[in-house]
Amino acid sequence: QKEVEQDPGPLSVPEGAIVSLNCTYSNSAFQYFMWYRQYSRKGPELLMYTYSSGNKEDGRFTAQVDKSSKYISLFIRDSQPSDSATYLCAMSRDYGQNFVFGPGTRLSVLP
Amino acid sequence: DADVTQTPRNRITKTGKRIMLECSQTKGHDRMYWYRQDPGLGLRLIYYSFDVKDINKGEISDGYSVSRQAQAKFSLSLESAIPNQTALYFCATSDGYRGLEGLYGYTFGSGTRLTVV
Numbered sequence: 744q745k746e747v748e749q750d751p752g753p754l755s756v757p758e759g760a761i762v763s764l765n766c767t768y769s770n771s772a773f774q775y776f777m778w779y780r781q782y783s784r785k786g787p788e789l790l791m792y793t794y795s796s797g798n799k800e801d802g803r804f805t806a807q808v809d810k811s812s813k814y815i816s817l818f819i820r821d822s823q824p825s826d827s828a829t830y831l832c833a834m835s836r837d838y839g840q841n842f843v844f845g846p847g848t849r850l851s852v853l854p
Numbered sequence: 855d856a857d858v859t860q861t862p863r864n865r866i867t868k869t870g871k872r873i874m875l876e877c878s879q880t881k882g883h884d885r886m887y888w889y890r891q892d893p894g895l896g897l898r899l900i901y902y903s904f905d906v907k908d909i910n911k912g913e914i915s916d917g918y919s920v921s922r923q924a925q926a927k928f929s930l931s932l933e934s935a936i937p938n939q940t941a942l943y944f945c946a947t948s949d950g951y952r953g954l955e956g957l958y959g960y961t962f963g964s965g966t967r968l969t970v971v
Contacts, residue, residue, distance in 0.1 A: 751894060777959060786858070786944050786962030787897070831896065841887075841912075842960070846896035 746770055749832060749845035758854050762819040766832035766845045769813065773834040776808050777842065778817045781829045790830075791817065822852045857881050860945050860963035867935050867970055875930045875966050877945030885948045886928040887960070888912075888920060890941040897944065903928055935970040942967050 747768045756762055764778075774795050779787035791806040793799045793815075799806045805818040815834075819826055829849045833842040858879045867873050877886065888900040889912075899912030901920040909920060917939060919931045932939055946960040 747896075749896075779960075784965070786946075786964050787960075788962070789959035792959060841899060841902060844889075844897040846894055 745846075746843050747832065747834060747845040749848050751846060751848060753849040753851055755851045755853060756822055758822060758824060758852055760822050760852070762822050762826070762850060762852075764817040764819070764830050764832075764848050764850070766815050766834075767813055768815075768834060768843075770834075770836070770843075771810070771813065772836040773813075773843075774810070774837075775835045775840075775842075776806070776815050777833040778804075778806055779831040779833060779844075781831060781847065783828075787831055824852050824854050827851045856964065858945055858947055858961050858963035860943075860966050862966060863964065864967045865969070867968070869936055869970055871935050873932045873935055873968070875932075875943055875945075875968070877928045877930070877963060879926050879945075879947045879961075881947050881949070881961055882925075883947035883949045883961070884925065886922065887946040887948070888918075888928070888930045889944045889946060890914070890939075891944060891965075892941050900930065932968075932970075935968075937970045940968060940970050 781787040807816040829847040832845040887902045889897040
C-alpha cells in the first residue's frame, strides 16, 4: 500500500463547477499538509499549506484536513479552465522533514 | 530569470552513457532536492541536501549520485543510464527554517525530460 494515495483521474468538469480533490494516507504521524498545482511541462507550484486538522480558505480554494480519517481534500469553487492541471498532495511528519507526495490527480475544466 | 533553473530541459541518451543534470537556484535556500516523476507514481525523492556538506539518499537513490558544488548548485548524475531511468526529473529547494506560511514549501524547477534508449 502506498503511503499517500490519490485518485489519478482524469477528472473533467464544466466551467463553474465545484471540484473536490482528495488524498488518503496511512501514516497517522503526518501533520503538515500541502497542495501543489502542476501545469503541463512545468514544475509543481505550492497552492496551499495546512497544519494538523481543520480548514483553510484562500480565494476559490479550500483545503480541509481530517486526521481522524487520514483524509485531506482540496475544494475549488467556480472552477475555471485555467485550473486545468495536475494537483498533488504532499505531507510530512515533522516541521523540517521531507514531504511525501501523492501521485497526483489530473483535472480538466471545460469551457 | 527563474528561481530554480534546470539544464538541460530535454535529453535523449543511450543505455550505458553517463549523464549529468544540473540545477541552480537564486532563492538563497539551504535545502535542495532531486525528484523523479513517473506517471501513476508521482514524485519520488532521489537525493537531498540540507547544506553543502550534507548529502542524503532518498527512497530511490540506486543508480544515481549527486554533487552539491555550492549552496546554489546541486547536480544529479546517472553513472550508467538504463531505460527505466526514463522520466521527468525535478530539482527543488526549500528553506526549512522560516515560518509556516508558504515559506516552507518547495520551489521546483521546470524539469528535465530524460529519455534513455
